Amino acid sequence: MQLVLVRTVTGLEHLAAEELAVAGHRVVEVSKRQVIVEASPEVVERPPLVADDLFEVYGVAPDPGRTRAGLTAALSEAVRSAPIARGAFAVSASFQGPRNFGRYDVEDLVGERIARLTGGRYHSRRYGVAPPEERSDWRVVLDGKTLWVSRRPYAVPLHRRTWRRQTVRGSLHPPVAAAMARLAGLAPGHEVLDPFCGAGTLLLEARALEPRARYAGVDRDPAALEAARANGPEGVKWRRGDARRVDDPVDRILTNPSGTTA
């Protein structure tokens, strides 16, 4: 079992926790924008769709509170080992509550420690220099209770989907679309329609969640349909049309029709 830190959009924490629990992982803690899980190794290959990002935990200590001395001591306690990786890496930190240090102080302390343990090349974000494209990303969270030190097992954040080539105005953040699809209670054989499909985010996330349903997307804008087809060339029937004239018999309508229909 691996301790995993899952980050979410605010409000989707419990939905992500439910998705992880249904997949057989043990949810340890749910807090603001975060779910901690004892996960089996498959979580990396089959991560939750509702999650924004996922990190493997390499260090845990009680949140040291305000002082920099406390932070330094907590980090020595938390991070005793890390996998050898000589490439470049960056650190991103966040914390809650008042502190006598800034986020770059946390990042640099963690970065220097990890560099010593792994032989990796730490790139500080303190002076605004972009880290190299080829790198691994560490994430540090001080949530008021616990200090978490973790590393993303992927090159890019989870919410950056490989299927997404194009967007339209109003395109949804994929984990939010995945959350809507979960709430729709899709089942095998369902006919699912998005009559304002835009670039297709909802149906493509829904299909990842329930591949045995049937999906149709309608939009009146040819540019939107082109985007949808580029994003999902197979598995969804995209067509041009006016939502006001669509009367397909369906089991579920999954849509975000913001914008004018006039």
Ligand SMILES: C[S@@+](CC[C@H](N)C(=O)[O-])C[C@H]1O[C@@H](n2cnc3c(N)ncnc32)[C@H](O)[C@@H]1O
């Ligand atoms: C907010 S966007 C949908 C975004 C989409 N969920 C996504 O993530 O890409 C709304 C879409 O509704 C389409 N639309 C607006 N009025 C329409 C109508 N009467 N019939 C069909 N499509 C319409 C627009 O062209 C636009 O692509």
